[in-house]
């Protein structure tokens with residue numbers, strides 16, 4: 001089969017041993033890496049659109065070809081949906097995956113989320129929902145810092161607030177996310193997606209065709225700033 005995809009394999013036996021240490025370190029210290037000009041430009045474009053908008057905002061981070069972005073726009077006609085991905089190649093293929101009809105509001109932005117999320121927090125964005133579907137798993141233990149929850153930008157994902165919705169074909173990625181959220185007193189639910197679930201992204205479709213179990217995490221993120229006080233209370 002053309003789309004055959006192998007399940008994720010890892011040298012970890014459970015959540016990463018350094019999870020608590022790494023996440024807490026990042027929560028304590030702001031991420032200082034300078035913002036790149038092209039990401040700021042891309043963000044400003046989205047910000048302009050948002051300035052004229054007073055309805056709900058849905059973020060679709062790591063949107064790839066933007067199929068889920070168009071789907072979310074169709075499912076949420078009252079919302080503005082912003083899809084972000086750093087891959088120009090993937091975004092350029094969007095036309096093939098465009099499910100929403102004209103009139104639905106969504107925007108695809110090419111930017112690195114390491115910068116985009118920080119800019120969004122600084123601009124006080126408050127998404128109602130934040131989707132991160134099938135992030136790269138980086139399953140080798142040594143690559144923990146490349147997973148979103150192991151990266152210094154993770155506190156900014158938490159800081160954006162709203163309902164976080166993440167999906168993965170590697171359940172350990174999501175159990176780690178749930179554990180990292182527990183550190184800021186945020187409860188997450190983890191559930192298997194049904195086999196007959198209608199795929200909304202190319203990766204989801206590919207994993208489903210390979211009969212892999214898919215998982216979804218949902219969490220209502222703390223109100224802005226709550227995670228800082230959780231840390232101060234340590």
Ligand SMILES: C[S@@+](CC[C@H](N)C(=O)[O-])C[C@H]1O[C@@H](n2cnc3c(N)ncnc32)[C@H](O)[C@@H]1O
Nearest residue numbers: 062063064085086087112113133134201202203
């Ligand atoms: C496994 S693909 C999933 C894409 C899509 N959500 C899907 O399910 O088909 C992961 C995506 O994350 C994007 N990505 C990874 N790191 C990123 C970053 N730092 N900033 C923006 N996008 C990133 C990649 O370009 C890629 O499109």
